[in-house]
Amino acid sequence: MNRLRQRADFLAAANGPRVNSPAFVMQTRRRDDDGPIRVGFTVTKKNGTATERNRIRRRLRELVKRVDVLSMRPHSDYVLVGRRVALQRDFTTMLDDLRSALHRLDRQSAKMQSSKTDVT
Secondary structure (H helix, E strand, O other), rough: EEEEOOOOHHHHHHOEEEOOOOOOOEEEEEOOOOOEEEEEEEHHHHOOOOHHHHOOOOOOOHHHHHHHHHHOOOOEEEEEEEEEHHHHHOOHHHHHHHHHHHHHHHHHHHHHHHHHHHHO
């Protein structure tokens, strides 16, 4: 699993499907290449001081490390946009939120794929 670092990749993921959670928003996009799963993290200045934003980012990175990679789709980019609630939210609850978000994204992409095949 690699990290997203370029702004263009973050913007591309922002245009894809998204799932809201109390502690974060997950955005995703499917890539056409054979590259690995890439994950990016961002927290806006609205969420507090630099130390608080860094703490949110560290918690989100740890969540992604602990979730099983099999639940993430290969050849995809994921962006986690942190919210201030991530500072106080219980870590195991956030882990369940992440698993739920990945499951909901899979259902959304399945619906999108089925609607594309119905049109053609």
